[in-house]
Amino acid sequence: MVTLSDVARHAGVSASTVSYALSGKRPISDETRQRVERAIAVLGYHPHAGARALAGKRSHIIALVVPLHTEVYVPTMMEIAIAVTVTAREHGYDVLLLTNDEGAEGVRRVAASGLADGVILMDVTLDDDRVRVLRALDTPAALIGLPDDPAGLSCVDNDFALGGALCADHLADLGHRDVAFVGYGSGVYRRHAGYAERTLTGFRERAERRGLRFLHRPCEGTYESTAGTLSRILADRPDTTGFVVQNEAAIGPLLSLLRAGGRIVPEDASVIAICPEPLADQHSPRLTSVTGPKRELGRAAVAQVMARITAVAEGGRPEDELRLMAPDLVVRESTAPAPRRNSHR
Numbered sequence: 001m002v003t004l005s006d007v008a009r010h011a012g013v014s015a016s017t018v019s020y021a022l023s024g025k026r027p028i029s030d031e032t033r034q035r036v037e038r039a040i041a042v043l044g045y046h047p048h049a050g051a052r053a054l055a056g057k058r059s060h061i062i063a064l065v066v067p068l069h070t071e072v073y074v075p076t077m078m079e080i081a082i083a084v085t086v087t088a089r090e091h092g093y094d095v096l097l098l099t100n101d102e103g104a105e106g107v108r109r110v111a112a113s114g115l116a117d118g119v120i121l122m123d124v125t126l127d128d129d130r131v132r133v134l135r136a137l138d139t140p141a142a143l144i145g146l147p148d149d150p151a152g153l154s155c156v157d158n159d160f161a162l163g164g165a166l167c168a169d170h171l172a173d174l175g176h177r178d179v180a181f182v183g184y185g186s187g188v189y190r191r192h193a194g195y196a197e198r199t200l201t202g203f204r205e206r207a208e209r210r211g212l213r214f215l216h217r218p219c220e221g222t223y224e225s226t227a228g229t230l231s232r233i234l235a236d237r238p239d240t241t242g243f244v245v246q247n248e249a250a251i252g253p254l255l256s257l258l259r260a261g262g263r264i265v266p267e268d269a270s271v272i273a274i275c276p277e278p279l280a281d282q283h284s285p286r287l288t289s290v291t292g293p294k295r296e297l298g299r300a301a302v303a304q305v306m307a308r309i310t311a312v313a314e315g316g317r318p319e320d321e322l323r324l325m326a327p328d329l330v331v332r333e334s335t336a337p338a339p340r341r342n343s344h345r
Contacts, residue, residue, distance in 0.1 A: 011039035058313070062088050062305060063116035065098045065107060065130065067123035071185050071221070073248045076276055076294055077122065080144060083298025084120060091306055093117075104129040111139040118305040120144065124155075126192040140308035140318065142301040145194050150322050154304035158292030159324040160195050164202030164244075166290055166329040167272045171242040172210035175338040176270060179212050179242035180233045182250055185220040199246055199274060213237065221249030223256075230257050241338050246274040255283060266336035277330065285333035292327040300325075 008015040013032060020028050021036040064084050066077060085095045096116055098106050107130045110116050117140065121130055124145025134141045135152060143155040171179050181203055183189070188196045200216060207214045215237055219229040229250075233240055243258075245251050251273050255265060263269045265285055273280055273287045280289035300323060308318035 006043055007036065007039045010043055011035040058117050058309070059115060060093050061096050061116045062093050062302070063096045063098055063107075063110045063119045065119065065121045068099045069123070069188075071188055071247075071249075072123065073275075079294045080122065080298045083295040084302055087299045087302040091302065093302075093306075104133050108133045108137070111137045118142070118309045120301045120305055124157075124194050126194055126197060140305055140312050142304035142308070144297050144301050146198070146322070146324075147194065150320070152320060154308060154318070154321045156297055156300040156304060156321075156323045156325070157194070158297070159326055160198040160292075161202030161205075162324075163274055163290045163292065163327040163329075164199040164204070165206035166327065167244045167274070168203050168206035168210055168212060168214075170272060170288070170329060170331070170335065171244070171270060172207075172212055174242075174270060174335060176242035177211070177213060177338070178237050178239045179207065179214045179244065180237065180240050181214060181216040182226075182229060182233075182243060182245045182247060182254065183216060183218050184247050185225075186218040189218060196246065203244060212242075215240070219247050219250045221247050221253075223253040226250045226253035227257055230254060230261075234261075241269055243269060243271045244274065245271065248273075248275050248279060251275065251279070251283060251287070266334050268339055270335040270338070272329075272335060280330070280332065283334075288330065288332045288335040290327050290329050293325050296325060 004018050005015050008018045011018065013036065017028060017032060018036050021033050064081060066081055081097070088095050096110070098110065107119060107121075111119060111134060119134060119139055119141040120143075121128070121141065122144045124131070124143050124147055126148045128147050131143070131147050131153070141153070143153055144157060146155050146157045147153070181200065183200060184193070184196050204214070204216070215233055217229045217233055219225055243254065245254060255271065258265055258269050258271075265271055271287060272290065274290045275287070276294070277289060277291050280287040280291070304321055311318040
């Protein structure tokens with residue numbers, strides 16, 4: 001396969017000069033450019049997608065960085081990814097899928113090569129290394145998630161802090177005073193996943209404002225870990241009557257364990273799940289839930305990255321955009337007024 005170095009040797013110039021001739025990033029003389037072009041024609045060299053993009057021809061590819069963490073609820077991630085793919089095709093773009101296993105280095109590789117015209121990041125952490133890479137390379141990008149410092153970025157996300165607040169308000173309005181927040185596994189909080197930390201912050205602030213006594217307990221989501229989590233909650237706060245669950249895997253085990261322990265939902269204990277509506281509907285009783293839009297996230301992220309790609313192509317500076325989508329609290333069968341007298345004291 002003919003390489004860029006082969007072209008450079010044939011034209012009698014440096015490899016960097018060939019790169020500049022392809023990219024147009026630096027001026028070179030017409031004579032040198034013609035020598036490079038003749039060498040390319042003679043050798044049959046085909047620049048990779050990044051070189052073509054740099055030369056002013058877009059690759060018409062968007063890189064979508066999708067996490068593969070074990071605790072991620074795959075149906076939600078895939079619904080967002082599908083929305084990104086479908087919307088990108090409406091703009092004449094294909095989507096290149098990157099796994100989070102590659103982390104910041106994978107983003108750097110794709111962004112620096114020019115293989116993709118823009119990048120969409122999912123599962124953004126508060127101090128995300130991938131964001132620093134995109135800033136350093138000045139790559140057109142959109143984030144489905146919100147870092148601690150969104151300056152200079154386009155971000156779209158569900159308003160997780162509001163979602164947490166809605167849960168606290170609902171339980172307080174029903175008269176509950178001792179409540180527990182069952183979260184994701186400890187690893188999610190250690191890596192500072194924005195969706196987990198912002199939900200907990202919103203819940204905590206509103207719970208304090210409403211005078212709720214609350215506990216937060218991470219949970220790995222297995223039956224055994226959920227049993228341990230519930231046992232510790234009730235040991236510390238035996239009068240707990242309200243539960244908020246932000247952990248799709250823990251919902252079923254928690255309902256079973258409450259039932260096995262003689263706590264009927266919702267008569268003795270109210271449960272709110274932060275989860276997709278189909279998941280809330282499949283449990284018995286049907287769960288009161290807080291749900292944010294998913295397809296809309298994917299569509300909005302594509303619109304944001306396309307706006308930044310266009311601005312760069314036209315020599316302008318992309319406008320930053322921060323868009324938070326309000327979640328909905330849907331009351332179903334798993335929440336009710338707090339019992340007047342807690343029989344489990």
